[in-house]
Amino acid sequence: MKGFDKCQEHAREIVFFCQDHSKLCCLSCVLIHRKCDQLDEIAKVSTQTRPDLQGIKQSLIKLQSEADAIIADCEQSETGLNESIAKISSEVETMKDRIIQQFEGAKQKLISEAKQFKTAEVKRIGNKRDASLKVKEVLNNVLSMCCVVLDRGTPSQQYIYSEQMKEKQKTIESTIDDQRKIKCSSTMTVSFSKQVTSLLEMGSNSIKLNYDDNKTVNTSLLSLSPQPRPVTLELLVSVDLTNTGDDEKEPLLTGLDFLPDGRLVAVDNFNMKCIILNEQLQRLGTPYKFKGYPYSVVCVSHDTLCVTFNDAVCLLSVSTDNTITLTREIKTSSEFGSICCMSPSHMVVSTYDDPRPARMISVDGVESDFDHSLTFPTKTYKAGDSKCTYVQSKNTLVLTDRFAHTVYMHDTLNGTSTAVTNENIQKPRGACVGPGDTVLVCSGNKHSIVHLTIDGKILGTYPVDMKYPYSICVSKDGTRLAVSNSAEGTAKLQLYKISPAMN
Numbered sequence: 001m002k003g004f005d006k007c008q009e010h011a012r013e014i015v016f017f018c019q020d021h022s023k024l025c026c027l028s029c030v031l032i033h034r035k036c037d038q039l040d041e042i043a044k045v046s047t048q049t050r051p052d053l054q055g056i057k058q059s060l061i062k063l064q065s066e067a068d069a070i071i072a073d074c075e076q077s078e079t080g081l082n083e084s085i086a087k088i089s090s091e092v093e094t095m096k097d098r099i100i101q102q103f104e105g106a107k108q109k110l111i112s113e114a115k116q117f118k119t120a121e122v123k124r125i126g127n128k129r130d131a132s133l134k135v136k137e138v139l140n141n142v143l144s145m146c147c148v149v150l151d152r153g154t155p156s157q158q159y160i161y162s163e164q165m166k167e168k169q170k171t172i173e174s175t176i177d178d179q180r181k182i183k184c185s186s187t188m189t190v191s192f193s194k195q196v197t198s199l200l201e202m203g204s205n206s207i208k209l210n211y212d213d214n215k216t217v218n219t220s221l222l223s224l225s226p227q228p229r230p231v232t233l234e235l236l237v238s239v240d241l242t243n244t245g246d247d248e249k250e251p252l253l254t255g256l257d258f259l260p261d262g263r264l265v266a267v268d269n270f271n272m273k274c275i276i277l278n279e280q281l282q283r284l285g286t287p288y289k290f291k292g293y294p295y296s297v298v299c300v301s302h303d304t305l306c307v308t309f310n311d312a313v314c315l316l317s318v319s320t321d322n323t324i325t326l327t328r329e330i331k332t333s334s335e336f337g338s339i340c341c342m343s344p345s346h347m348v349v350s351t352y353d354d355p356r357p358a359r360m361i362s363v364d365g366v367e368s369d370f371d372h373s374l375t376f377p378t379k380t381y382k383a384g385d386s387k388c389t390y391v392q393s394k395n396t397l398v399l400t401d402r403f404a405h406t407v408y409m410h411d412t413l414n415g416t417s418t419a420v421t422n423e424n425i426q427k428p429r430g431a432c433v434g435p436g437d438t439v440l441v442c443s444g445n446k447h448s449i450v451h452l453t454i455d456g457k458i459l460g461t462y463p464v465d466m467k468y469p470y471s472i473c474v475s476k477d478g479t480r481l482a483v484s485n486s487a488e489g490t491a492k493l494q495l496y497k498i499s500p501a502m503n
């Protein structure tokens with residue numbers, strides 16, 4: 001029996017089980033545990049209570065099967081990553097035939113990014129596989145011993161082995177569960193910018209790297225960008241925000257974003273909640289309760305959210321049944337306010353109490369700064385005084401300045417900046433990317449939304465039926481706009497339909 005029925009400390013035969021301390025004891029151990037309330041003699045108790053070794057065996061077999069599945073998934077993911085490199089190269093070559101000089105530089109950058117991503121993913125896959133292989137090795141040994149004890153062990157030995165396996169089984173289950181939660185990318189694709197006719201101006205950023213469900217832009221070979229056009233907004237739903245359930249205060253929705261499937265996500269700063277809503281702006285599921293006050297939220301994949309706090313960002317997963325789960329909390333060195341996506345792996349954040357009004361952070365929590373050639377306003381904002389958005393296809397960072405009544409457009413590729421002022425832009429608050437890579441800004445004191453191009457041209461101004469619009473977002477398909485306000489006592493959340501304006 002490989003000595004498992006011997007005391008590891010004294011190498012003597014195990015004859016007792018201390019219920020008080022859940023410890024298997026030999027005659028030497030008994031000297032310590034003799035005053036315990038319940039010290040069972042194994043020879044007697046094993047005849048009275050039959051351990052469920054058969055159940056343990058089945059559980060171990062199931063865990064073994066799950067370990068095999070994870071290992072197979074790792075192999076498939078690595079194969080998919082290798083195949084994706086060749087596929088990306090082929091797709092780029094097709095485009096390169098049409099615009100050879102411009103696309104050569106873009107291709108080299110793309111392949112480099114893909115290989116870097118593959119290297120990082122293969123390392124993660126390897127770690128996941130190694131951990132699962134170790135679990136499987138343990139399972140093989142444990143399962144083999146379990147079969148021996150089940151077939152030939154005495155009742156006492158079976159009882160002892162059963163008790164020994166309880167904690168080990170929990171450890172194995174925990175390891176398997178941890179590995180199952182680790183998401184590894186198995187494929188990568190390439191997407192081509194809509195501004196094909198502007199490739200010479202776009203430089204090496206003309207092609208974006210995608211992996212898994214993180215798509216960026218249209219992949220059509222002839223995807224041409226239309227000129228930005230004005231739009232019309234049609235109010236679909238309007239709800240008054242009042243205290244409900246365990247809310248201590250009237251809600252203040254400081255962050256909004258749409259999931260790819262159309263569900264709306266909101267963070268309520270005053271009540272420290274994350275809420276999911278449907279197209280009628282009705283709550284879905286149970287709101288997630290934070291320990292601190294959330295500022296902003298962005299959807300970084302089909303089921304992952306990133307929420308900012310004053311000194312941290314939290315990653316949350318959202319299931320199809322509207323269950324919100326905290327997956328990771330990342331401490332930050334700066335005070336973050338609003339947040340938006342810059343790429344599948346990086347986000348842009350506005351800051352406060354920091355001389356750098358905007359910074360970047362990766363989904364892994366690595367913070368970085370924009371190039372020094374980018375000229376930001378020489379001021380340090382207070383909380384809520386500046387918000388950001390990012391137009392990915394234009395490499396343009398947008399910052400609002402509440403008290404300067406200004407919207408700044410920063411070209412992060414060329415290092416140029418434009419300050420946009422207009423009589424309709426008064427105390428600008430939240431901003432988001434609109435249809436055709438335009439920008440929509442909440443004009444707080446005008447109780448309206450201003451629509452403008454990244455060059456600063458005003459396309460339109462749309463009054464909204466609320467005071468002091470504060471947070472804004474547009475659905476992934478560009479057909480819906482959600483906006484909330486910061487007016488105490490008259491808090492609202494509204495949903496609009498976006499349509500092209502008639503000529």
